[in-house]
Amino acid sequence: MNTSQFQNKKVIVAGGTSGIGLVTAQLFANAGAAVTVTGRNAEKLKSSQQSGLNAAQVDSSDTGSLEAFFKSHGTTDHLVIALGGGKGLGNFADLSLQDLREGFEQKYWAHLATIKAALPYMGPNGSITLVTAITGSAKMPGTSGIGAMNGALEIMVPILAKEFKQLRINAVSPGVVDTVWWDFLTSETKQETFDYYASQIPVGRIAQPGDVASVVLFLAGNGYMTGKVIGCDGGLA
Helix, strand or coil, X not given: CCCHHHCCCEEEEECCCCHHHHHHHHXXXXXXXXXXXXXXXXXXXXXXXXXXXXXXXXXCCCHHHHHHHHHHHCCEEEEEECCCCCCCCCCHHHCCHHHHHHHHXXXXXXXXXXXXXXXHHEEEXXXXXXXXXXXXXXXXXXXXXXXXXXXXXXXXXXXXXXXXCCCEEEEEEEXXXXXXXXXXXXXXXHHHHHHHHHHHCCCCCCECHHHHHHHHHHHHHCCCCCCCEEEECCCCC
16 A cells, blocks of 8 residues: 555544554554644553654543644644543443443544544545444444444444545444453453454454554545445454
């Protein structure tokens, strides 16, 4: 993939201090873009700065924090939103509705608040790329809550593409990816889970963050792609 079009472009990766977001930021930086990652964790932000990325402490659930950040940053060419949360997972009968509400705040509402705050500063030929998840479409037991969050975002993508017109918006929907998201499991249980999914995935392995990040760059760089949700799940869905 030719990434020369990112040379000297201004890129923001919201939630870019770990996992898919961090690898995406690194790929943009390697392509010559001026990249800023945002997050709330001071240690992760410091680590991102040490790796050569610009970093800003932004609470994506706080409208004031978002508006102040985008105003100070100025015009943005490409925005990637890789915000996530682990709340809302589990069979519905046992699911805490409070956890589900908090999950929507962390994922769904944080994505929308970020888009809203960014819109006045997005270049006319720029792009917005959301990172959702396979749970939005795979209809797997135990994912009704987090699936609702991701599905709600994915439903909006083609509608927003028609509203935004020249400002393109797409989403990448990853499958099972080896990131810190899975750290709620013990190392033994996580490995067993990964082994199980690897046996079910046609390509025969769990994704690495770079597998998904490369799709984000494709969507940002292809000026004729908008309104699409692209699955990157190794065929699991």
